[in-house]
Amino acid sequence: MFAVKSAQGVHLTLEDGRQLVDGMSSWWCAIHGYNVPALNHALKQQLDSMAHVMFGGLTHAPAVNLCKKLVEITPEKLETVFLADSGSVSVEIAMKMAVQYWQARQRPDKQKFISLRNGYHGDTLGAMSVCDPVTGMHTLFRDMLAKNFFVPSPSCDFGELCQPEQLNDLSRVLDSHHDSIAALILEPVVQGAGGMRFYSADYLAQAKALCEKQDVLLIADEIATGFGRSGKLFACEHAGISPDIMCVGKSLTGGYMTLAATLCTREISDLISDNPPGVFMHGPTFMGNPLACSVALESIRLLLASDWQSKIERIENWLTEGLAPCWQLDDVADVRVLGAIGVVELKNRVNMPTIQQAFVDAGVWIRPFGNLIYLMPPYIIEQTELNNLTNAIINVLNNGKHR
Numbered sequence: 001m002f003a004v005k006s007a008q009g010v011h012l013t014l015e016d017g018r019q020l021v022d023g024m025s026s027w028w029c030a031i032h033g034y035n036v037p038a039l040n041h042a043l044k045q046q047l048d049s050m051a052h053v054m055f056g057g058l059t060h061a062p063a064v065n066l067c068k069k070l071v072e073i074t075p076e077k078l079e080t081v082f083l084a085d086s087g088s089v090s091v092e093i094a095m096k097m098a099v100q101y102w103q104a105r106q107r108p109d110k111q112k113f114i115s116l117r118n119g120y121h122g123d124t125l126g127a128m129s130v131c132d133p134v135t136g137m138h139t140l141f142r143d144m145l146a147k148n149f150f151v152p153s154p155s156c157d158f159g160e161l162c163q164p165e166q167l168n169d170l171s172r173v174l175d176s177h178h179d180s181i182a183a184l185i186l187e188p189v190v191q192g193a194g195g196m197r198f199y200s201a202d203y204l205a206q207a208k209a210l211c212e213k214q215d216v217l218l219i220a221d222e223i224a225t226g227f228g229r230s231g232k233l234f235a236c237e238h239a240g241i242s243p244d245i246m247c248v249g250k251s252l253t254g255g256y257m258t259l260a261a262t263l264c265t266r267e268i269s270d271l272i273s274d275n276p277p278g279v280f281m282h283g284p285t286f287m288g289n290p291l292a293c294s295v296a297l298e299s300i301r302l303l304l305a306s307d308w309q310s311k312i313e314r315i316e317n318w319l320t321e322g323l324a325p326c327w328q329l330d331d332v333a334d335v336r337v338l339g340a341i342g343v344v345e346l347k348n349r350v351n352m353p354t355i356q357q358a359f360v361d362a363g364v365w366i367r368p369f370g371n372l373i374y375l376m377p378p379y380i381i382e383q384t385e386l387n388n389l390t391n392a393i394i395n396v397l398n399n400g401k402h403r
Contacts, residue, residue: 007034030255087249088122322390
């Protein structure tokens with residue numbers, strides 16, 4: 001473990017004085033970097049009036065304004081918002097929302113879910129039940145999780161059309177079990193912690209059409225991809241689809257505080273509200289926390305006020321150029337880049353203690369997992385700083401400090 005003393009811009013300063021260029025955005029959420037004056041101000045200003053108040057029977061301007069902004073910028077038809085305190089909880093909410101919707105439609109048998117292999121949706125029990133049960137990180141808990149349906153992850157790569165046969169497994173499960181399936185849940189276009197895979201937006205579009213045909217909801221988990229990371233504000237936009245339910249989190253607050261949101265269509269929220277028990281059955285204590293809502297609203301304003309599309313395009317070009325030499329290395333199986341995401345997939349798992357120390361010695365913070373070395377830097381990163389990250393990866397692999 002490495003103790004951090006402070007963080008500024010794209011740099012982490014350790015207790016011993018060493019500075020590291022951050023390639024992780026603190027697990028993908030610090031999109032504006034660290035110690036951002038505008039975000040600091042939003043928090044301090046809100047703190048002077050109210051740090052927290054219960055969100056049951058009470059409301060407040062930061063939450064109202066944030067929800068209005070989320071409805072404005074997310075795909076059409078997502079018109080209602082439920083706030084929560086973490087991404088994993090927002091997935092739990094989405095799943096409960098889907099089940100309660102079908103209950104309201106007098107179809108109580110629709111309580112199961114279908115998801116993609118290599119998918120990851122969080123570490124709470126419901127979310128774990130829709131993560132890959134074989135390649136995921138939750139095999140220890142397999143026997144206590146609800147049993148859901150899984151289909152192979154898409155075999156069509158990003159930028160390709162998806163042939164009908166590549167959706168055969170999904171189509172077959174939906175055909176056979178649509179009466180018991182509440183929703184398909186997936187990470188649009190980018191499968192994150194399950195393998196950093198990029199798949200065809202056409203698969204997503206066709207999956208949405210299949211769900212509509214079989215009367216199954218589509219839940220889009222945009223916790224990792226939301227707010228520009230893939231090159232679109234939300235990854236669903238690559239496919240031109242609007243999900244029935246969508247989860248956002250991580251970079252929602254620019255990495256300052258824990259906050260998430262689950263958005264759904266007016267039809268879903270109205271049906272839940274108009275049928276017994278008359279409310280959605282979930283109520284986190286810290287939902288709608290004013291501090292988190294205020295900083296989230298400012299983070300979104302900061303993002304949209306910037307030329308974020310050009311920033312992501314530049315990062316994509318720098319990553320593509322900087323990681324290209326990895327193709328020549330014997331231990332490398334694949335190199336892929338999409339938006340502000342760069343991935344080097346190795347043929348074998350890394351030796352975590354060895355490679356982590358090597359990266360710190362090289363002056364960068366990169367946190368590999370399994371056989372993957374990846375970068376998701378803050379959007380404010382400059383080319384020189386990004387070159388430090390890509391050069392460190394090349395040098396560490398060249399010197400065998402990953403084994």
